[in-house]
Every structure is written in structure tokens, then in C-alpha cells.
Amino acid sequence: MTTTNSSDNLKLPEAWAGKYLWCFTLGVILIAASGLVFFVGAPSKTEGLRFGMHSYLANFIYAISFGIGGMFFVLVSFLTRAGWSASIRRLAELISMTIPWVACLFAPILLVVAFSKGSALYEWNFANVEDIKESIVQAKVGYLNGPFFATRAVICLAIWSLIVGYYYRLSRKQDETGDVRLTLDRQKWSAVLMMIFALTVTMASFDWIMSIDADWFSTIFGVYLFSASMFGFFALMIVSFMVLQRNGKLKDEVNIEHYHDMGKFLFGFTMFWSYIAFSQFLLYWYGNIPEETAWFRVRISDGWQYLSYGLIIVHFAIPFLGLLSRHVRRHRSGLFFFACWALVVHWLDMTFLVMPNAGPFSMIMMFGHMLGGIGMFSLFIGFLLLRASDAPLVATGDPRLHEALSYANPLL
């Protein structure tokens, strides 16, 4: 069926060519504007830098989480030899291939770690160990120090870039040759790389997010970031395919069965995110030990409680009940609505992870943070458009493509 399609059907709409420049411009302007809001709106320069960096980090995690989700989806597709997803996997590969470019956006954080005096972002980031307030954090400087932090970040981002680069390169090669061995190679590596993925995502979440409040710890934190990333990733996939199909592309390659399955994943990861977030909360709530509850303490005070408790409604109850019915998951408009909803609440979730540590809630700060968030998402879309501009949107050489095209969910 694919072979009969004209290859135009598998390309980005022509009207979109060069639009990535618009995205980059908009992104840079908005991020600069958010920086301005922080420096004007904050009571002091130090506070401004502090809020600005927390906001930038939260938005950076938001942007890279899609790539993390895409990487996992590609790996797990090969690990399980999935046939149904062969027609939608190329978009996941393209999303994951934004990682090398989004990784460059980590540079400002490294600069702040290297040059800021005092803790603009990370509690442990002082030149002198004595300057660190908490003695517990002082004891952790063997791991949490500038040079080692930067080394780990670079290694982690490099490993991810290598993984996604390898899978993308082989996938593109297969477009031309259709060689089955390329699939077998990727299957072979998927198991090992899956373990590396788990370790690096955990390390990244510990380093980048958890160490903001360095005396707090949660061993489940990597899983939390993973569940949130998958939630955001599937939402992005659904929205992207809907937009592409509205522009007349991929009409036959992605059908309601694929949407149904992506909807199931979105629903499943709604539940999984809630499960992980609640597990983390319940243990600390029950133990009620000061150094363990501190992280939640800042999140249920100073105005942040509305966000934290609100997440239970908007990130769990509404998508859970909304996506519970298969009729919604098989209904284009319904699924599109909840996917857009998920993209927004995923950003709120990343805000919840990072921002309360910057200081009390204030509307002006949230306004700046929102500008930065839209700017960062705009940059991300720019990267994605640039990546997709010269590649077919379906892996046409995949030996399992026919499975995906004739795929139907069992039962009605």
C-alpha cells in the first residue's frame, strides 16, 4: 500500500518549509522576554537570576522530555519486535533526534553552575564547602560539585545523542535498502541500551532536578521523570499526527487503530504517573521525617499548594476519567483535546518539579515562566521541523510496515 502512495504524502507539507526559522526566532524572543520579566519583576537581581534559572531548567526538562520519551519508544519497539508501530515509529525517531540539539540548551545551566556566586540554582553549588548551609549537603560534595556535575551531564547527553543517532541512521539507511539486517541490529542492541537508558535517565533526574534541593532524596525520582516524559511524548505524537493529517499527509499510514493505541498509552501513563507520584508522596507522608518531607513542604505552602493539589485534578482525575472510555480514545476530536491538555499539564508537572524551590509563588514570575515555556516549546518544534524537513515521515523500508498498515485492534 505504501509503495502505491506518492512520496509527497510522506513529506512535511510544503507550506511548512523554512518555518523552523520562525520557530527559532519566536523561541529566542520569548525566552529573552521571560528573562526580562524575571529581572524586572523580581525584588532583587539575585532573586531574578534564581527564578530565571529555575524557570529555564524546568522548561529545558520539558523540551528534552519529549526526546527521552521518543528514545524509549523506539527502543521498546525493537525490544518487543512491535509490528503495529512501524508506521508511526519514524516520528518517534525524529522527536528523539531533537536530543542532540536540545542538549545544547543545557549550556546556560552549566554556565550558571560554573560562574554564579552563591546558589542561583543548585544548593550545593558553592566554591567553598563551608558556604553550603546544610551539613548534609556538605557531605555530598564528593558527588555534587561543579566539574563532576558538568562531566556527568555531558556524558549523559552524549550517550543519548549516540543512541538516537544510531537508531535514526540505521532507519534512514533502511529507507533506501530495505535490508532486514538493519532491523536485526537494532533489535540486538535494544536490550542493552534499554538498561543504559534507565540508568542515564535516573542519573539525569537526580542531577538536574533532585539536586536542586540537595538534602532531599527519592530513589523513585528517575521513574517519575520517565513516566512524565512518556505522558508528554505520547501527547505530542497524537497532536503531531493529527496536525499532519489535517494538512493532508499520512492519510493511510496512520489510522484510528494507531490513535487508539497511542491513546491507550497516554491513558496508561496518566495512571502510571499518578501511581509513581503518589507512591513517592505516601512513603514520605507516612514516615513524616523532617528531611524527607522538606521537598513536599515547599510544594504545599507559599501559593504552590494550588499547583500541587491542582495537579491531582488536571494531571490525574481529568485525563483519567476522560480517556477511560475507548469511545474517546477512538474519537479524533476527543483524543486531540486530551492530547493538547496533556501537553499543557505536562508542562505544569515540570513546573511543579522545579519552580517551588525558587521561592514563593507570584503571578509575575509565573508569567515569565510561561513565556519561557512557550519559547522553549517553540525552539523544540523548530528543531523537530528542521529534522523532519529532509526525511520521509514513515520508515518506508521497514520489513514490518505491512503489519502496521493492516493492523487492527482486537475486538470491536
Place this chain on the structure above:
Amino acid sequence: MSEKKSQAATAKPKSFGWIAEYVDEHSLLTASRKVRDSGYTKTDAYTPFPVHGIDEALGIKPTILPFIVLGAGFTGLFTALVLQYWTNAYDYKYIISGKPFASWPANIPVAFELTILFSAFTTFLGMWALNGLPKLSNPLFNSERFDRVTNDRFFLHVDSRDKYFNRESVKDLLAGTKPESLEEVIEDSSPTTLPSVIWLGLGFLFCASLVPVAVVLNMRAGNDENPRWHVFFDMDFQPKKKAQQTTTIFADARIARPQVPGTVARGSLVNEDPFYLGYDPTKQASLNATSNVRLVSAADDKAEKPADASPDTPSDKTGSVDAAKPTEPANVVEPAKDIPAANAAPASPVPAPSATPAAAAAPVAAGGPNLPWISEFPLEVDASLIALGKTKFEIYCSVCHGYAGDGDGLVHRRAEQLQQGYWLPPTSVHDPRIQEQPIGNIFYTISNGKGKMAGYGTVLSPKERWAIVSYVRALQRSRNAQIDDVPVELRAKIEEAKKAE
């Protein structure tokens, strides 16, 4: 069976509808769509494997099971929340980990599990009910060709109970789909009711199940003078001897054997040594007639057991004594001249030798036994013993008495916070009354408890208890320390601090 069948055969056989046979699923799907479009709804397809799209082709409406399951899930959620609220916050209020009685985060796991449980059971049972299961037989099994449905053939069945069913028109319709074969299925004429033997069996089982209930009710309600039934005879009457019974195995015919000379029963070693008691039982014997008699009789292996062996003081609770340490019977009452108990409280009048047990027990009732406490440690006191005492004190005592012994432990503070009127504050070890208590008395209190405080004799070894006593003494000394108590090399430091003030 065959008789009945032949009887039924005389009646006109009732049609169960038509079945059409197909060789592949594509022709089945095509035929299904055609039948659906003709308006028939009581149809079904039988295939050797799941065929995608067959529901749509047959026009089968989506099941309502999900809504039933959703309702069951909410019922489970609601049940769990109400159950937990009622038990924790209403019926049996109990503080757990200092959390509120109605503690929603703690309720969520149970609510989650019950939601899943109710949903899962409803899904399973609802699926059976909606499919009309269990269905023990189907008239289609009468068709011989139909056997191939589990192998390589596909069948489409139009039921005669369909409201538009017409024998000839259905036949024409199905014939138009070019089936491999077309056959009319005859309704199974065998009786649909269960055979009477099964009813009989079920009835018997039901009646049998009532017997135990009836027996129990009869036992509980009746007032028969006869002994109860022994359902398990060999459990009620085991081939063993109980205390106070006779035997032919031993010459003295007693089944309860006397202690073998030179041995000590487990847990009975203690009663003679102040190390285990905190007081001197020899002196106690001289003050208490009953103990005295006991001690004497225990010292003599051949003595008969005293008839009035009712325990009157805690020290006598085991009733067995170490025979290896015979003690001189002391009939003379010695005034407690070297008994430091005199310090603690005005010494209660020493009981006369002829005092009744009731009189001897009087001090117990007054708030604590007045025993000949020892005032010297029965073991060597050194830094390691005090360190052991500190460890054990902080584990077992500090929760109530506080780390410094002021009686302000966490349990006490929590009780005050809750304003529990019935809470009796723990005693401070710095209370003058406790400071004056002889160490034996403190040891006794630790071992056996006092007031609301439980005894720790079962969890702490005697050495650990003495270690705690030594640590309590150290705590008390810390509030009343003299300069002589400070090591010589540190005294200068204190003098300096004094001058600085």
C-alpha cells in the same frame, strides 16, 4: 434418553435457524455484512480463530459491560473510603503514627485495591452473565459439519428466534452468499430441564449443609444435661496424662514428677539471689512468715508442699525455689537496721511473724512493696556498664522518661498535646523520692513495673537492668555533682568558666 427422543420426534421438529459454512474468513465477513444489511440481528459467527472486524460485519452493538464495570469500580472506591472512614474515624478511633483519624492519603491504597477488585470481579462475572454462560449445550453441536469449526471452517448462524426469521427467505439469503454448505439446524428436542437425579443430588447437598448449622443451633439453644458430642473423639480424649492424675508407671503413682535433685527448672533459677531480685530474700523471709515457711520447705527436698501456697508477694509468683541453697530458718524478727528502705518512705511497721498473708500484702496495696532492698550493686560498676545502661535507657526508658530522665519523653509530650486527662505523667528520676530510693528498689521497679509502667524483666537481662540502674544513678549525680566528681585534668576548665562568669 432415547425413549424421550423418540417421543419428541413425533412432534414437529423445531428449527433453530440456518448455518452456512465458509472456507475462509473473507467470505464469512462478506456474508455477515449481507445478513446484517438484511436486518437480521439474532445472528452469530463461529470461527477457529478471532476474526478482525467480525463484530462490525455482524452489526453487534458494543457491550454495556464497561459501564457496569465503571459502576462497580466506583462502588469499590466508595466502599473502601466509607469503610476506612467509619472504622478509623468513627467506630474505633485510634491514633496511628500521629496522623489524623480520617487520613485520606493512607486510605488511597485500599481504595485503589478495592476499586480494582470490584471491577475485576464484575468484569469476569458480568462477561459470563451477558454471554449467557455457563451454557452446557448448543443445538449447533447436532450438526456434524459444525465440528470443523474448531479446525478450518467458518460458520454463520441465523437464529430462528430472530423477529424477521422466515425459513425460506433466510435460506435464499444464505444461499446467495455461496456457502460451502447450508444446513438447517434442528432445535435440540431433549428436555431442557435438569435431570431429576441432579435436582435430587442438589437437594440432598442442601439439606446436608443444614445439618451442622442445626446441630450448632441446638447445642447453643438447648439445655440438655448430657455431655456435649465429641465430634473429634481422639482430640478431646488424647492418650496423655494431665497434672494431678495417677499413673502406674511410677511407684508413687503421681504423674506430676518432683524435681530431680540438683536441677533447676527453666526460669526458676532466680529467686534466691539479690542479683535477680533487687532485695535480699533471706531478710525478706525473716520479715514474712509465709515466705519463711516457703523457704524452709523448699530447702528440704522431702518436705511436703505447703497447703497454703497461694502467692502473696510478687517474689513468690513462681512458687519454686532453688533447692541448692538451703537457708537457715529465721524465726526471729530482725529490725531492718541495715535495710536502706527506711530512707525511701517512713518504714512501715515490720510485720510480726504471725502476720497473716493479708497483712503482709498490705504494703503492696499501698503503692509498692516494702522489701529489704539492697543498696550495693551486686556486680562491678565500670564505664562500660554505665555505657550499656545509657544505650538501654535511651531505647526503653527515654520514650516516656526523656533522655535526661526528667519524665518528659515524647510519649508524655504527645499525651499532653492531646490533653488526655487520664494520662499519668512519668516520674522524673531526679525526683527526691527517687534519688533517695535504694538501687534495689529501682531495679525492682524496672523489672516489675509500677503504675502504668510495664515491667521490663522480660525484655532486659538482669545485667542490663542493673546497667540502667547505674545510668540512672549517673543521671542523678549529674544534677548534684561536686567539684570532686570532675576528673582532675578537667577541673581547671570549670574554674576558668566560673571566673569568666
